[in-house]
Amino acid sequence: MQQRAASSGGSSTFTIPNQQHVDGSTRIGFGKHNGKTFEEVATSDLGYCQWVLNQEGCNGQLALFKSYLQGTAPPTDQNNNFNNNSRRFSQQHPNTQHPSSAPTSGQHPSQPPSSGWRPQNPRGHLPTFQEYAFSAPPATRNSISTPHLPLSGGGLPTYDPNRVQQYSAGSQPSMPPYQTPRTLPWQSTQNNVHNQHVAGYRTKSAPAAPTCQNAASDGKTYNFRMEIGSNGSLKLTSGDWLPRDLWRALSFETPLLRPVDNNPGEYVVNEALMPNTSRAKIIDKVIAEAKKLPGVAVVEPIPQFVLSVLSSNPTPTETIPIPEAIDAIQPPLKPYQRAGVEFALQRRGRCLLGDEMGLGKTLQALAVALAYRTEWPVLVICPPSLKFVWKDQILEWLKDHVRGDQVQVIMKGKDTIQSDAKFVIVGYPLMNNSKLQTRPNGSNFQVVICDECHAIKDSKAQRTRAVIPVIQRANRAILISGTPALNRAAELYNILYCLLKDFPSESKFHNRYCIKEQQHIGKGRVVNKWVGAENKEELYSLLTSTIMIRRLKKDVLKELPEKNRIKVPLDITDSKAQKVLAEVQQAQKTMRELSKESLMNGGGQRSEGFLEVWRKTGEAKIGAVKDYLDYLLDNDCKMLVFAHHRSMLDKLEEKVDGILRVKGSSAGKNYGLIRIDGQTPQTKRPELVKKFQEDDNIRVAVLSITACSEGLTLTAASVVVFAELYWVPGTIEQAEARVHRIGQTKSCVDIHYLIARGSPDEAVYACLKRKKEDTSAILNGEVETLKAHDSPVRFGGAKRTRPINDLYEAAEAAVEEVSELSYFRMFFPSPIALTRIPREMVFAMARGSYGRTKKCFRLAIGRVMHDLMRSYIARQKRSRIHRCHWIARLNAATREYNMPYAHFINGVRTGDMMLSRRVLTTLAETEPITFKAVLDESKRYWKVEPSRIRDIRGV
Structure with missing residues (x-):
């Protein structure tokens, strides 16, 4: 194989004999990355690339991959000219030294010219850490060449405030398609320029960033905020995409910050660098370092009430054994239900059971109450429609501890609580009665269960004002809701206020976690309403680390449909x-x-x-x-x-x-x-x-x-x-x-x-x-x-006597949008597919019951598409649909359904001739073959010989 390469002057060419072309699209045929392209491995596995570069005497495809990483094809003459087809820069750029070349004394390798940078999120793609950190620097709209990017002695980018000003966000170019960076992290390791492991990027040899004005020269500044992530870590976040140099400054000149992969506006605080230091001091340190950088305007700290709540309610580490009385409940608790009971016992019986609906929160709450049976009676507060449901559940699960006459349901406000009642069930509307808020002797209820606790979301409602003091005075308070927040974050305040001591005012909570919206209520009056949610990860962390345990059905009940x-x-x-x-x-x-x-x-x-x-x-x-x-x-x-x-x-x-x-x-x-x-x-x-x-x-x-x-x-x-x-x-x-x-x-x-x-x-x-x-x-x-x-079927006011007609109409409408593949989701790639499906499956398809018949649909549709493609290829000159279009649809279908290609093209094999082949045979004399003709013939044949449709469910 021969390749032609350009010399440094670009005026002559030469031939490299017996040389393979090194390109990023070449696929690896060995090892753990078998099947991946050179470019995919180069941008995803830095450790493996580091290992390849350190190998000596390698041959075969490994040598080709190493050559690709080094950025040039292997030289074969004395002048060390490079392959012109290489994706890296060759000597045809006389003013740009390739980073693989060793710098002379006192010099640094320069950065190759830029091909443009995307300051915003591309369509569906977030650049990786390596792409964002080491791709070419931004260029102004009218510039031709890009100034060199200075590197530190260790080969890492050095912070330069002048470049931050020159390439601030105000002068970013328009958004070209994202391109793979020309300079990759491991290239600085070549020829001993930088022998440090990739993990060593956290140990920076560059000098500290100088203290400057908190704005770029064009006045563009960025706001940041500190928050707690969903895993409990401290984070510094910005809602905007940052200029490349400001990102590098935060990443490499602020030791406490680690950039988050695939999110250039987010940084995790490395708290391990400041052991035995309070979080408040760590936050102050991060804010002080960030404010030194140009372009950083405001850094919003974490409110003190958040840190106080977390510090005063640490996650319990002790293990509390479950009492034998709970183990005796029959049928026994499921493992995740036992975990919920343990969670409540670790928090001394004050918690929010937030499991998704249908996971047995009622049983968990009764088990927790049973653990504190020495403090009975129990007050159960619930919606009025659920009072008798609760009574039935108590008698079913705690039948060994409670008799029927010991469970009292309060039906009206005049009722009084029985002295021997072990469970008192009261609806929310009746809680306004002060006599029902305490025990018959006037003491407080020590164990309270509040079901569907999202009912107390409105602080101004009478029920909320009556229920909150009862919960706060109780030693044990088990709140239950599968949807603690029905609409917005503001609805969580009263739940937290009930269960946590010294929780802050409602206004502080709203300012941190909600969005203020002004609404006009008539006669010129304007009111503020708290809607939506802000700092969602922090609020989730606040809930789960203090009071809430929440499991989803998809995680704990695999047997559910x-x-x-x-x-x-x-x-x-x-x-x-x-x-x-x-x-x-x-x-x-x-x-x-x-x-x-x-x-x-x-x-x-x-x-x-x-x-x-x-x-x-x-x-x-x-x-x-x-x-x-x-x-x-x-x-x-x-x-x-x-x-x-x-x-x-x-x-x-x-x-x-x-x-x-x-x-x-x-x-x-x-x-x-x-x-x-x-x-x-x-x-x-x-x-x-x-x-x-x-x-x-x-x-x-x-x-x-x-x-x-x-x-x-x-x-x-x-x-x-x-x-x-x-x-x-x-x-x-x-x-x-x-x-x-x-x-x-x-x-x-x-x-x-x-x-x-x-x-x-x-x-x-x-x-x-x-x-x-x-x-x-x-x-x-x-x-x-x-x-x-x-749904593939539309319904109107006219009665549908033949559901198959609806399906044909849906298919015909889909055919009119041939350029889109979105209707694969409807399982209608072509009208003929309908003729391959029996009537029973048509009913299941229309009502959405895909679970039992999905495999049959895949097979039938694959066969039909294959038949259509073959027929259209045979009459390609007069066909409306080109062969390439059908091949693309077949490939898209295999990816959509995650099935082998052979399964699609083979389809369903039966002893009889399938209807789709009969339809195509009937249309053999039709010129050109159109979807309309196929559709009409399918309808006609369906009415004439419906018995020829075989039920493929058993095939």
Whole structure:
């Protein structure tokens, strides 16, 4: 193999015989990096690259990789000319010395010219630590050459305040596509320029940064703040991407800071460098060092109350044995439940059990209370709808310690507490009665359980003012909530205030962890409202290190089925419904116009107006909702149907009852439903729940979102339908958890969000997603969202008699967007795929039950795509779809489903000729072959010979 290389002058060329081309795209064929490219290894495994560079006498591909790291192809003549095809700089740059060359005395190797730098986050890519630290420095928009970057004696970049001023953020160039840096960290090790290990970057030989003005020459400055990370470490963060030189100054001239990989605006404080030093002094030291650097304007410290709370409530290290009485509970506690009890006992019985809904928090709370049975009676504070649920749970789990007459449920304010009661159950509204806040002898309750404690989120509410003192006076206080923050961080204050001594004022908490928003309430008045969340990692660390233990179902209950959320678009086609929807859209437009005028005199009216719009939206889509429920009830499954407004609940009950009567008469059964809302008597709720759980003829439960989102176990159902949405993500998740919890035996749980197109439903859904991101970051330590995929089927006011037609329409709509691969998620790569799937699978597909049939879909679709590709290749001259397009779609599908390519192209093999081949044969004379022709022929063949479709589930 021959290669041509340019000399230093660039005027002549020569031939390097028997030389392989060294390129970053070459793949390694051995060792732990087998299959990776040179460039991938060079930017990911510094230790391995260091080892390669130190090898002597290597040959083969290892020698090629070493040559790649050294930046040139191996020289073969006396002039040491380099390969022109090398990605590194060769001698054709006379003014730029390659860093692999040894510097002369008193000189430093210079940096190669820059190809531009991205000061902001590229699309979907965050540069690694090495890329960000050692890529070429930024250049001004009009500059051609880049000044040399001085290096310290050890080969590391040296802080230069002049360069910080010259290349400040104000003069950054536009954003070119990110390129791999020309100078990589290990290149400074060549020829003994820098023999230090990569870890030695923390030991800096460069001089300390000089004290300068806290601004760059163009006046651009950056604000920082100190905070506590989710793992409890101190951090210095900035919301902006920093200039390259300011980043280097913070990384290499501030010994206490370590840059965080893939996040150039974040630094971890190395507290080990200051042992036996308080965190307050460490923070002061970091702030003082950071303020010396130009471009650093303000460094916000961690408030003193945060440090005080953490220092006064250290994480317990002692192990407290679980009493034998708890071990005797039958059936025994699961391992994660025992861990929750241990957590509470380590904190002397004052904690927040924040496990996700359905993990058995009630049992854990009762076990903790049992550990302190010498301090009974126990006061249980809960929503009124859950009082009898608590009584049943107490008698079930603590039957060896409590009799039925020793559990008292307070039904009204005139009731008095029995002297022999061991458990007193009181609803939140009745806690305003002072007689129920203490024991019969006037002493305080020493053990208090507060269920669904997010109910005390509002400091101005009477229930909150009544409950907080009761919790604070108790020795043991077990607070329970699967959603401690339903909407925003401000809702956590009262929980922390109840359980932690000397917790600061509410205003300090809000200023640190919330966002202030001004709202107009009418007549020119403006109020401040605390919304959203700030410093989310610190708040998560504050919760978990002091009072809260939280586990998620996906982490501790592997046997639970997958929760599959589907967003179903509803098309309003009924004339009356369209008229109502038009009124809704006009009202939305009017409210937007009012909003533009700052709502100086109509703030209160705006809220009422939106509630009316929200209610009318339900009326407009009731016909489409009824059709969708009729469609789902064709399958033999139980379901929950949630709505918010009473008018919507009334119409749903009427429509569903009619559907069940028709289906029951055709099946010879007496199908029915139950309804639970705010007006359902508390004494009847357990009876209705039991009826739904045990009676197979009760197919549907019509439920109120706000009245039935807590405390009910309805695991007999596997489908949840939200005919209306609600603003609060915590309430939606609570409602979903009625089905997705311990005791669910179905293989998949489907959650359906019914959203009318062009209605306020779309705004409510967007609000749910945004709020979910905030609350998940606070409670789970990571940002999550409501992951709902779009349904392939649309429903409108007209009754659907053949579901297959809906699927064809969905496929036809997808075909119109051939340039996008997003509809792979719908499992509809082509219309013919529908003809390969039996009717039973069509039903499962439309309602979103992919769990049991996903593999069959993959195989069938792979086969269909292969057939189509072969057919179109055969008629390539007249085809609308080019061969390369189909190959790209096949490759994308294999990556999407994580399946071997052979599985796709082989598909499902049966003894009969598959329908897709028959359709293509019928279309052999059609010129050109179009998707429309394939679709029409598929429909025709489906109607003529539906029996030829074989059920591939058993293949």
